[in-house]
Structure formats: structure tokens, C-alpha cells
Amino acid sequence: MTTTGEPAAVPVARDPREPLDRLMRDLRCGPDGLAAREAGRRLVAYGTNELTRRRGRQWWKELVRQLVHPLALLLWLAAGLAVVAGTVALAVAIVVVVLVNAVFAFIQEQQAERAVEALAAYLPQRADVVRDGALTSVAARDLVPGDLLVVREGERVCADARLVSGGVEVDLSTLTGESMPAYRSADQTDTRGSVLEARDLVFSGTTCTAGEARALVFATGMRTELGRIAALSQRVGRDVSPLEAQVKRVAWLIALVAVAAGLAFLPLGTFAAGLGLAAAFTFAIGLLVANVPEGLLPTITLALGMGVRELARCGAVVKRLSAVETLGSTTVICTDKTGTLTMNQMRVTRIWTPSRLLDLERRPPPQAWPVELRLARAAAACNNATIRSGRPDEASGDPTEVALVRAATILGVPADSAERQRRQRRQFHFDPALRRMSTVDDDGGALWLHAKGAPEAILPLCTAIADAGGDHPIRAADRERITAAVTQLAGHGLRLLAVAERRLPAGPLPERREDAEQRLTLLGVAAMFDPPRPEVADAVARCHTAGIRLIVVTGDHGLTAAEIARRVGIATHGATVVTGAELDAMSEAELDRLLAGHRELVFARTSPEAKLRIADALRADGHIVAMTGDGVNDAPALRRADIGVAMGRSGTDVAREAATMVLTDDNFATIVAAVQAGRRVYDNVRKFILYIFAHATPEVVPFLVFALSGGAVPLPLTVLQILAVDLGTETLPALALGREPAEPGLMRRPPRPREENVIQARLLVRAWGLLGGVSAVLVMTGFLLTLHAGGWHPGDPTGPGTALHHVWRQATTMTFLGIVACQIGTAFAARTQTASLRQVGVSSNRLLLWGVAFELAFAAAVVWLPPLQGIFGTAPPPVGQLALLLPFPVLVWGADELWRARVRCREGRAGVGG
Structure with a gap:
């Protein structure tokens, strides 16, 4: 239990560093310890010596929140439309995708609250205390202020206490970051410095490495220094990642376009085309299906999942999918020194x-x-x-x-x-x-x-x-x-x-x-050095090239950290060293000016609050911050940063639980590899969004031609054929684009701004205007030529039972196959943002080649297998008509290749001019 207030009768230590006799008087205890009955009363008043957690949010509300995510709502809409279209199996599949994604996201969000549970592992189960004048063993959770605790070598300290006799060496690294054990003695009563620096105090969660002493407990549970850090960890919330925010914007944009197109078609179909209300509603559903990218959410999830697996092979375990993308947008890395930049081998x-x-x-x-x-x-x-x-x-x-x-x-x-x-x-x-x-x-x-x-x-x-x-x-x-x-x-x-x-x-x-x-x-004098990891210098150089700022934040001495920073290339012009005490004395405005005015910074002797301040100040300035850490004291900052990076080998369980990413090799170079992977994943997300969006135009234009012609031009595409494209031929190439290798110059770009949208006007122009426009022209050309070759003239009936009905089915099949052919050209065009296809290689993404092969096989099955012909309303066109499809991929890719060449030329002139 945790008490929110203390009765007046409960003794309280005002200052653990006050004279010992006064401290004992405040805690109402003596050299023989507490009486057992008094300890029992205090246990009721203070609560158990445990790290508690505030009540978390109700799980069912969190799960519902995932189910009503904008993109999830869009998929619910797609499922509903699939039911209306008569494809119940498709609707069930979409619902399963929504549920799986919601449950996965829900599980990931529970990781944050587990940090406090991991902190509890730092408390031992038993403790030796003096009660009623005799040494006795009690459960650590039953310790109370006023207890006389016995601290021995090899034991973990289980409460904050003041030494009354003896001396011990204590490993304070989990609280202070110091690697060397600190000597604590009852004879050292200097009150200068912070509480953690007091030489007669020991703290919960630390370990006694040598000696034996008796200590007077003055704080337990959440009132300890460890409890204070646990409280900080609980108070720090987790903001949504850049990709999460962008996906919401994408979802609302797509929903707006889809609904607007569907509503716009109702008056067009009713009044312009002269259709009945039922027929107009049916075609409006077709427009909605054409605009809804049913595979977008699972494609994004799977692309991020593949990024997670790739990072795991590199030595970085990511606990939240969206963190992969956040890594790619990182602008500042606040790194520890020992074991991360160095080999931890003095x-x-x-x-x-x-x-x-x-x-x-x-x-x-x-x-x-x-x-x-x-x-x-x-x-x-x-x-x-x-x-x-x-x-x-x-x-x-x-x-x-x-x-x-x-x-x-x-x-x-x-x-x-x-x-x-x-x-x-x-x-x-x-x-x-x-x-x-x-x-x-x-x-x-x-x-x-x-x-x-x-x-x-x-x-x-x-x-x-x-x-x-x-x-x-x-x-x-x-x-x-x-x-x-x-x-x-x-x-x-x-x-x-x-x-x-x-x-x-x-x-x-x-x-x-x-x-x-x-x-x-x-x-003489021995001079020691913890050498930097040999691969760190190259990783640092890549960060500089990529426009990523590096700041050393460590508990070690400033001179040592500054020298390491110089050796690995973080500090090339002499770093400004700021101690924890100097940072504590700064106002927020002074800290902001320091971070803005000095690019090369080393923060030494930092506290948990100091790391939080640094992360907050950088984030307030618009930076996306990655913060490394390994100790209990790092947990709040790891949670507060956009990306918390914990050490897998030397790190504590608390740090690993609080972090978003855990390095299995404790190596800074792995962080840089993760940043590169994150950038590549984000690039690939934009590539398959471009790929998916490009097909909206050739799917929507046929409906607009039908409506604007007043029905004189028959409908070039059916709703089921649209679904065959969106969930059949389109999915595997989109997934393959999620595995696209890094584009040349990926780590020579500056980090993108936090506010940059994943969908920009340039992407929409390229998708809907260039790739989609060229595809729509080609597709409609194939459709009209097939109709004309079959003897059709504008206004001729093509409905069931008419002489031209089979020709119309062949023509819609040509539209379907034309979209598939254009998809192939779009897929190869979408592989790069500005580079030429020759630079990345036609066959460098083998998964895309297999995706194209599946796409062709699926399209052939839809067109030539009799059972599928009946479902999708297809009919094989004449061989001469099929030959028209061969140049479609080249024409789509070629138009985009010319556009990218123009972009490269313009950027090259801008670079020369700059």
C-alpha cells in the first residue's frame, strides 16, 4: 500500500544529515532499535517498503482507443463496403487485420508501466535489523523508518539509511553512474554537497561491495531516492511518434477524399448520367473502394516489423514498431560515455x-x-x-x-x-x-x-x-x-x-x-584510459554527415568525457564541459541558450533531473532526441526522450524496461546503424504510399468518364475488379517496397523536421498527377480501343443480353490488366525518390521481382480461370489487344524517370549556386 499523507503521530526525519542524536529523536528510536510492536504500528502508518505504481489506465479503454484509430476506422469502412459489395470473406479478413493491429499496439503501450515493476527487483526479500535489542531477520517490505539495519558485504541495501557505526564500500552506479565503489562511514558527517554525495548515507537499491555497518533507516518505499526515480518514471508520459501522428493525418486525408468522391458521384450519377438512385449508390461505393487503400495499415505495420527484425540482427532490440521510424528522424543523440563510446576496459x-x-x-x-x-x-x-x-x-x-x-x-x-x-x-x-x-x-x-x-x-x-x-x-x-x-x-x-x-x-x-x-x-604516476571503441569514430562521422548532433551526457568526470569526445570526433573544436552542479544552477532560458549556442557539449556528473531537463529542452526546440542510459537513474530520461536507448549488457533491468530500444552489444555504432535503418524504413513507407496512391487515379478516372459522359461511355471497371487490384495484385509489390535497400546518399541528408508530413504536395503531385495521370491515360486508351475494335460506338448498349456485352467485359478486363501493367512501372519508379533506377539496380530488390511475378500470375488467374471469370466479370481480350499492354510499364516508369532526372538537375544547380 502507499499512503498519501502521514498522521501527526508518525515520526518524520526532517534532514537525514542532521546530528545523529537529533535524527534519532525525530525518528523516536534508540541504539537498541525499535520494539517489534512499534515497528508494526509504523508499518501501518508508513506502508510497506515497496515501490508502488499509480493506477494505470483501464485496459479495455486502451484497447478500444486502438480500435478507433483513424486508419482503423478507415479499415472498418473498407470492411463495411466489402460486405455491401458482397465479399464477406474479404470483410472478415480486414476485420482480423484491424483486431491484430489493435492488440499489438495495445501490448506495446503496456511496456512503459513495467519500468516501475522492474525497479522493484532492486529490493531484496530479507533484511537483518535490530529489534527489541536483538538481531533479527525480517521481510524487506516490512522495514520502517527508525529501524536499525545491518549492512554487510554482498548484500543489497533495502532502504535509505544513515550509518551509525562501521564503514562500507557501496556500488552507487545505479543511482549516480559512477563506476567506482564509494566508501561510506559513520565517522564522515560532512554535510556539503547533495544527499547522494553524503558520506554517511546509504541508499535503497545499491549494493554493499565491502565492509559491514549498522544504519538507521530514515526512508522506505516511495520516499527513498529509488522511489523518487520511480515516481519520475511514472510521471513522464510518452508522446506519439512522428510516424504515428503522420499516419493519423494520412488516414483522415484518405477518408476525406474517399467520402468526398463517393458523395460527389451521387448527384453526378443521378443527374448527369441519368442513373437511378440505386445504381448511383452502387457506383458511389465503387468510388469509395477505389480510394480506400485497404492494404495501407498492414503494409506499414509489416514494413516496420521487417525493420525491427533487421535491427535485431544488427544488435538493437526495438520494443515499439513506430520507434523504427522515429530513429530515422532523430536530430540529436545524447550518449553516455562508458561502455557506449568506450570499451569499458580501463x-x-x-x-x-x-x-x-x-x-x-x-x-x-x-x-x-x-x-x-x-x-x-x-x-x-x-x-x-x-x-x-x-x-x-x-x-x-x-x-x-x-x-x-x-x-x-x-x-x-x-x-x-x-x-x-x-x-x-x-x-x-x-x-x-x-x-x-x-x-x-x-x-x-x-x-x-x-x-x-x-x-x-x-x-x-x-x-x-x-x-x-x-x-x-x-x-x-x-x-x-x-x-x-x-x-x-x-x-x-x-x-x-x-x-x-x-x-x-x-x-x-x-x-x-x-x-x-x-x-x-x-x-610515480600511472595514467589510465578507457579506450574508445574502434568503430565509434566512423559512426560519429556518419552522424555528422547526416546532420545529427551528438551530445555526451555522462556521470563521469568532465575531462575524461571531453577527451573521449575528442578522440571519437564528437568534439572537433573543443567541447564545452558543463557539470551537473552548473546545470542545476541554470535557468531554463540559460539552458536553452547553452544548447543553441554551443554545438559541442559534454554534460558531466549528471543527475536524473538533469537528463530530463536536457531532453525536455531539446525537444522543446523541435528536436527528436535519442537518449542512452544504463542505470536506474537513467529511467526517467529514457522514457522522456523520443527514443530511449538502454544497454543490454551493462544496463539495469529498469533501464531496459524504460527504454524503447535495447542495444545487445552496448555499442554506439549500433545506434547509428539503427538511425540509418529508421531512415530507410521511413523512405520505404513513403515509397509504398506513393505506389498505393498512384493507383487511385486510374481507378477513379473510369468512374468519372462514365458519369461525365452521361452513360454514353460504359463503366470501364467494376467494383470487384478494383478490389482485385487493391488486395490482390497491389499488396505484394507494396510489401516488397518496404524491403527496398537504402537509397544512395541516405546518410548524407539532414534529418527531416519533426513537423514534416509523410504525405507532401510533391508526393501527391507525383502519385496522382504524374504516375496516376499517365496510367489513367494508358488504361482508358486500352479500354476504348478494345471497345472500338469490337464494333462499339458511343451510346451503344453494353448491358447483359446485348450483342456488345462480351466486348464490354473484354474491355473492362483490358482496364484491369492495364492497371496491373501500370502498377509494374509504378513499382520500379517508386523505388527511388530522386536517384535513377540504374543507380539502385533493377534486380537489387529480389522480393519486388517475386511480387511482380505473383501480380502477373494473380491477374492471369482472374482473367483466364473460369471460376474467377464469373466472380470478377472478366473475359480474355484478343491477343492483339493484349500486345498493347507491353509498353505500359516502360511508359509509366519512363515518364517518372524523366521527372526525377529534372529534379536531380535542379537540385544540382541549387547545390552549385549555394
């Missing part, structure tokens, strides 16, 4: 000592010099990485420590976890406040302190420096050399660790790190 690239700068990326010397050997031994000893079977290449643990172990091996120092543990006498854990770690080790009976940490944390503790000529006290000149070296290495965005040692005097081991970590001898 390695030591350089080692600086007072004697030399050693470059480990090149071949190292056969035998390291003495100072480098000492540094390698110290780095291997002051380390917690686990080496399996004595093989450094199989080491596991913190990436920084694994990198040091591997560097030590390269320098000739063997790495053995068991031997290191045998020699280790004491360890002072890494402290993020002090930014250093040290160990006391036994080396042949002598005790040595080995330390590593940030250069600015180690250098003040050093009184000597190791050089080729031996150790000597640090002089002012030495400090200047060290500062210059550190500055130079840091300027490359490398992570720096200074390594030092000290021989301890005989006697008892030092109890305090302050006593041990003094009078150190500096051995």
Missing part, C-alpha cells in the same frame, strides 16, 4: 616517474627500470582485484585496479591474489573524501606501506622522491616537475593515480591511517 597507457615517461601503448622495454619496478610492486600490492588462475587477463574487480594489475604484469611483476593476501597485514580502504587507499604488506620480514590515490591527495604526504640515482628529499624543483607532468597528462583526459611507498619502523602495526600514511616516497 588500461594504463603511461607511467611517469622522475626518470622518464613510459608509454605502455607501445612496446615496453624488455626489463623495467628499478623505479618502474617499485611502482609496479606497490600498485599490485595496494589492490583488491581478483586474478583467476594467476592470469591477469582474467582479472575481475574495479576496472581501475584491474588495469593496475595488468600494467604491473607488463612491467614484470607477477600478480597473484593469494600471495597478495598472504603478505597483506592491514588495508585502509579507498576513501572518496581523502581520495586514496593504502595497504601494509610484509616483504621478507620488513613492513611496507603502499599507497595510491589522486596526485593531489598523495603528493602532500610525500617527503621523498624515487629517482634513477636513488631516493632523495623532494625539492621545490621536483614539485614543479611533478605538477607539470600531472597537468600535461590530465590535459589528455587520463585518470591519474599517484603511487607511493614507505618502509614502516619495527613495532606494532599502525592503527590509524593518519599514522601510516605519512613521510611517503613518491614512485
